Amino acid sequence: MSHAPAPLPWNRPLIGDEEIAEVLDTLRSGWLTHGPKATRLEHAVRERLGVQDAFAVTSCTAALHLALLAGGIGPGEEVITPSLTFCAAPNAIHHVGARPVFVDVDSTTLNITPEAAAAAITPATRAIAVMHYGGQMCDMRAFRALADQHHLLLIEDAAHALHASRDGMPAGSVGDLSTFSFYANKVAAAGEGGVLAGRADLVQRARLLGRHGIDSSAWQRHGKRNTADYEVTVPGLKYVMSDLTAALAAVQYDRLPEFTRRRAAIAAAYTGALADLPGLFTPTVEPGVEHGWFLYAVLIDPDAAPLDRGQVAAGLLERHQIATSVHFKPVHFLGPYRDMAHRPLPATEMAAARQLSLPCYPAMTDQDVERVIHAVRQLWT
Template sequence: MKVPYALPYIGEEEIQEVVSALRSNWLSKGPKTLEFEKAFSSLVDSAHAIGLSSCTAGLHIAQVVSGVGPGDEVITTPYTFVATVNTILHCGAKPVFADIDPVTLNIDPEQVERMITPKTKAIIPVHFAGYPCDMRPLLALADKYKLTVIEDAAHAVYTQYHGKPVGSISELTCFSFYATKNLSTGEGGMVTTNNPELADKLKAYSLHGMSKDAWNRYSDKGSWFYEVRYPGFKYNMTDLQAALGLRQLERLAHMQQIRMTYAHAYLDAFSQLEELVLPVDSPEHRHAWHLFFIRIRQGALTITRDEFIDLLKEEGIGTSVHFIPVPLHPYYQQAGYRIEDYPVAKEAYEGVISLPLYPGMTVEQVNYVIDAVVGIVKKYRR
């Protein structure tokens, strides 16, 4: 049996909606983007949602409208995809890493406070795998030190923190709709905010700093005149992306139920394996289950993490590793960052494996993955 690591979950509804967008002759940002933004803001209980070309674009302009610039420091986690950190550099600021919590693998608020200096401008917590960061102490720190919190919610569509949807908690939250995300537009992203002034700036910065987008210039009710108010970027979402997102949004609850069912099947099956550390799942929060990862306890098996991955590959099972900590990448090593300064992130990386988890999987595939993992652990346990 073959079990790919991840596949998009696209049905006839999405195909027909994209065809409808094509036939409308409006391909860039237009009515479907506006409809998708409205629907997504309702999902996450946020006053404003700005559709973008990617979550990376969102992280960049969220920092720009927050005033992050040269001489500033932005604190984030070393245990994230590099886009989170690259965008800090794009603003001319300095990334500062705070180590992670050993249980959730999310940024540790106590470590964050230790890293705050007079140069600190913002904190970017990352909701790893779909489980929420502990936002209350982070927001308290932001209030105490007059900082901006920008949530990286690339994994966190559908996540809730103490009953509040991620997207309504901080001043700015950035989502990803990449091909394998819980809700996909192929490529795409969204920034949510309850601040109308920031929303206006985000809209302008996402489209060259212009006062009007194409829909407001070229539609029947539009006007040709516009002004450039900021030195903006070309980061807008298109109606083709939004069309896909609209139908995905309608099916999101169904897709999430499948993810949760499969994640709990993994949890139940692996809970008796002392050699593995499993993801945390708390009734206080709603886990989006973007990823399901296992961690091999140090010294528990006679094989390495990489050998474990190779054995799964021989069984036809795709896997991934989330994440290679940012300080391990050559550019950041040359910039002076050392993984030894973040021992929790280092240990997590050395044992972590992400298993297949997506709505298009069958129950038979899930059971096949379970049998393979259990068999490998039992064969190679010390």
């Protein structure tokens, strides 16, 4: 009797004894909200990126919202951003009353380009919010020059790129502000969570806005002054990361070199074994890029491959119990953004039809990797 193999999920976090010990330590400490563990994570991000400040928050979405608020982006203003992304940045732009202006991506890296962004600048443009697709950092030297030339705020949505660099510059270190995600499927997973990093004046403003506009944190007041002794200096929101989350996030963050090495090895194995398949395009990595490999994103050209993207995904799932994912359904195809006027986005729409993310994460065994390679190749025979 043959046994069907266990399903292989698209993603699974790798949580070890150290993470569990840190969370238990927090549970036993008597301090659960933003405090010493969040401070540890903020220090680690600051050290790795070499940025002036970092603030641990509830999600990357919260970090994006705070980035726009701290940057003073508001009604009537435009923010240039990709449509080939998760809806978080466009939604945050919407919530400050501004308008997302979608620009097209490069058809091989799936990152927006400085040229496309430059062509979209109008007198209403206030910011560029790039996104490092799949963990490959955008050309930030060129984006920095463009933003400086036009006096624009530069935001890096580095949700996919917690441990990536280009020409020796870490992702998240070039923008005025950058945002990171510790969501359950991200390269450092804490269930939920995010970090806002960057210029001290802006992060300080965000810190105030992210704790109701109150002039001190709960940890700063704890044991030192009456907990009711505070002032609300501006109307803010509640976005601070809890120490329970930070305990998990900080250990995962410290393990990123190990995790990224494993992701890169899996990516290299896939590229070595799949690059010859007709109509399947393995990821393009630009010179100088240390890829973070959150995604192993292939493109499947239905005119040259035996199957289209949907058929490959269905074949892997139904015949091999291997789950895949798609990044992304472009935001201009979704809900409130569908009716918005936008520039032509041909490469974004090509990727929407052809892109597929294969499982690529450190909890995979070598056998899992071989299984995926074998299954994909079988679909091409």
